[in-house]
Amino acid sequence: MRKEDKGVIIEQLTATLQEYPNFYLTDIEAIDAETTSRLRRECFKSDVKLVVVKNNLLKKALENVEGDFSPLYTALKGNTAVMFSQVANAPARLIKEFTKDTKGEGKPQLKAAYVQESFYDASSLEALVNIKSKNELIADVIALLESPAKNVISALQSSGQTIHGLLKTLEERK
Template identity: 85%
Template structure:
């Protein structure tokens, strides 16, 4: 690859890293063409951008972004594909779903190498379950709204039921 081409790739990667707040480093080396195509389709459906990169070019792009991405250096070995997403847990759920049908003893790909999610680093595949359980911003907002609505619903329910109880009691007393 020519030096000019490398510069273009680095600048594109830098812009992509700046655009997406979350990204996962994965290994998809052992996937055949059919499974890779299926993975790309699933990524597209879930608004996850999948890019296969050279480790050195990604290192330089991360240096250009600014900030300290040094914990990810450990994972930048071998074959690397980056999954970019606006939603923190979307790539983790996709990886878990995609590897669900694997047989025991079989290597599961894509395999999580590291992740940068919500300004935190997760190194190693053992963090996949943690990443799956991270709630997105919209899910957290929905939880807060549900918690805020709950007391109001209880009060309204109590008023309605006590109103019917009082009405029923008065009707019973009237009949006697």
């Protein structure tokens, strides 16, 4: 590969790293073509961008991005594919779903991840699956805020029906 080509690839990777706040380093070595196509389709459905990279080029791209990504450098061995996503847990759920038939032993295999400004290693897949996305957290907060209001409205409606029933009973006695 020519030096100019490497420079272009590093620039593209740097731009992609700046565009996506979350990315997962995965091992997809020895996956056959059919499984790779299925993985790419699932990534597309989940709005996850899958890119196979050379480790040295990814390392240089990480060095170009603001911040210290040195904890990820140890994972840059062997074949590496990067899963970029706007949603923090989407790639983790995809990896878990894709490897459920092999009880987590199949490929793709998590090597490391950078999610919500934190670093995770290969053993953190379950924790990453359980991370809530921004939209899920907003929905939880809204549900918590709505709950007391719903209880008050429910109590007022039921007490109104009780008072109405009591007045009706008193009226019928006369």
